[in-house]
Amino acid sequence: MAVDTSYYLILSAAVFCTGLFGILTRRNALLFLMSVELMLNAANINLVAFSQYYGNLTGQVFALFTMALAAAEVAVGIGIILVLYRNFEDVDVAEAATMRW
Amino acid sequence: MADTTWLTLAPAFLLGLTGLLVLYVDSIGRSTKGPIAVLSLLGSLAVAGVAIALPDALGLGPAGWSFVSFTLLGMFALALFVQPGSQNRRLIAGLSTAGAVGALGVAAAFLFTFDGEPVNPFGDALVVDGMSLLFAVIVASVTAMVTVASYNYIAEHSYQAEYYALVLLAGTGMTLMASANSLVTVFVALELASLPSYALVAFLKENKGSVEAGLKYFLVGALSSAVFAYGVSLVYGATGSLQLTAVQNAITGEFTGMLGMGVVMVVGGIAFKTASVPFHFWAPEAYEGAPAPISAFLSSASKAAGFVIAFRVFTEAFLQVSESAGEFLVLGADWVLVFQILAVVTMTLGNLAAVTQDKVKRMLAYSSVGHAGYVLMSLAALSGGGATATAKIEAGQFVLAGGMMHLFVYGFMNTGAFLFIALAEYWDVGRTFEDFTGLGRQAPVASVAMTVFMFSLAGLPPFGGFLSKYLLFGATVNSGFVWLAAVAIVNSAVSLYYYSKLVKALWFDERPDDKKPLEISSRPVGLYAAVIFAAVVTTAMYGVFGPVSDAAIEAAAALL
Amino acid sequence: MALAELVAFALFAIVTVASSVGVVLVEDVWHSALFLGVALLSVAVHYVMQQAEFLAAMQILVYVGGVLILITFAVMLMREDDTTEVVEA
């Protein structure tokens, strides 16, 4: 067993923070969606690493559920983004500002 | 005799099954899909029959089989493609309402016959106890009012069956959130409540406000669910399990940093669902842009469901209470302190922002944020009250019960208020306070109901809101958090200003000359029924409050 | 052996982090989607290294095969013809 669990944790922290950075900087709704995917993946890396650490499958099964939920979330998200595009001809989050943000 | 503990989940089953059934019924009327719908319905029923007849086949147990049939039903519902236009609007709305009322009846019956022994249907991942039943009652009654009101509100729209199905599925998710006893179940039930809600907020596809609200709700929701998932992964990392009691037992103090970070992130996920700071800013947008019945649904039922998760997760997993050893330990981060800050910031921010609004729906949205702040006090005041652990536990039970009762009353008064907005939108009244002037003469019954909701939300004596606020604030003082209660009382006083501003507009203000005169000819039955029902319950809360608050105190006692 | 695993981890960790940074930093949404694909695939490699082979398979099937295709479709549908700079606040 070569790789320490903490290495994986640092990897996941890096991916999580990258996703957070993307959310803070990018206005494009699709980019936002992709950044959220990165963050969910970071959570999954953690879960798998801890699953290995404890020799306990709970983490792996939960990671599977997270994947399924991410897929469902993307489906709904893309539906909303499509409708947004039809209404505003843009997917810029700030562009859709009928109401104050 | 087969194991029947799964029957305790009947409220959730009823809501979910009705949601799927609505999709079937909608398909049966169509020439091409009718036969498929009937066949798949029969197939699923046959599997359900097998499930009951052969409980131990394949080692799955009755729980497994009942769920297999559920899965099949869901899969077939997908196969019947969603399509616009509805065959029988009345049937679909009636079926949905019947499902919600049925769930309400079952939940209420279970609540009042509850013997105090928590049941674990399907292992440890779920628990049915007093608190989950109480919140099932709240969610089911809000769902029922919303489905009744929607009958008129979405009368002109396509995708009726899908609308009701989404509402019912979200309601199922909220009911399951109330029963979730493991962080996995919490997470997936939260998503079940959220995903249909995103679609519902953006349901008015041609309306820019609705689409924008849907987008913002979705973006913040996706972000917070990612943060929540990461928090859960850290809690798992610190303890090696996800089941709440197991988490509590496994907390050793070895991984304090990781656990603390996980707890803070879990707080973030819950803050989204309850529309609290720091994930509150979606709330005014989403509530304002969404169809008004959906605003009512989200601001009442969804908020209650978020809080029930908070109550259960934090008291079961991150709090160690031992009366015999005299222990009352807050585990992980000092989340009580976090909740104190969040409560003060949330209620102050919500109420101050509500004061400045000139649109009624947005004012209600901000006031809903303020009310989240009040309920947060019940977690913020947990650690106070007395020198001994026993005294602390008793004080904690009272604040928790106060929070539950406030959510219970809020479920009626806030739903009613938003449904009155739905009524105003139905009449094309407009959105600002000025637009509402003179409505009292045109629609006196609805306006009286709205006046009741406003005064109740402000916490004035004759109405339900007074009782729950009295209980909540009193319990907070009892826990030794006088300053917190003082902040809440000041906030309530502020809120009286903007609530009475609306009442004044309804009854006393002269209509400005530049506004076109109101012409209200229709009296939509569904909307009226829901609004009046909510008003009657809010007013008659004196009769209901006693027994329900007893149940709430018992439920809180089971937690601590 | 331990060193080999460590090197493999470091290599793929660099790929994962670099491509996820790429997702948030590149100009074009389409490039972001491609970078996301690389990131998701390299995460699958980490899963294999942690005895989660099934999860790795699901990662590729569900994420790369499903989610990414969906995002790609959305990108294609909504991409503006000329790469106009999105104005930042």
Add this chain to the structure above:
Amino acid sequence: MTTRPELRLGGHLAPGIIAVALFVIMAVVFVGAPLGDPVGFDDATAIQNETLQSESPTGDYGSVSANGQTYAVAYNGSEETANVSVANDPGVGVDFREVDTTGDGQSDTVYAISRTSITENIGYLMFAVDSDQRSAPGETFLVAFEIIDMVLVGALVGAVVLARRDEGGEVVAALGLRDSDESPGTSAGQVAADGGTEDGGDN
């Protein structure tokens, strides 16, 4: 036409600092966490050390409990590392192997060795199947699985409702701009949420 990826930098200072600061905090916490060697799922670690619970007077059979069940085992006590024959076959999930730990020539310990793959175990956990072959620990997820099922129904219904374009109750092409069409939303699409104003209620 393909374009080279271009980085967009600048104007990201504050979010960048936030992200890096968060990363540093997390990294410090993770490095500081007293994580030992991972347990993992290898055969070597999945072995559960089971001491013989009872032994026959002749020393050639006994009972051993593993995974919550008790099995009768028969073995030849004089031969080291000999395979144990198991009386009531626990299935392919668990193998028993005897080992002489005290060095007296008598086997005194039986190891239960997991033979179930991780993937198989994930299946058992996910559907809460009670099986002798379940060897890895973990919680059961039947409820979560079924809730996910409902989530997928809800998500797909929601996505289809949103993404489908329809005019006057009739489905037209699934995609495209609304404004490029001849007749945008008719009265069926008009909504009251903003008081019925055309501009989406920005008044």
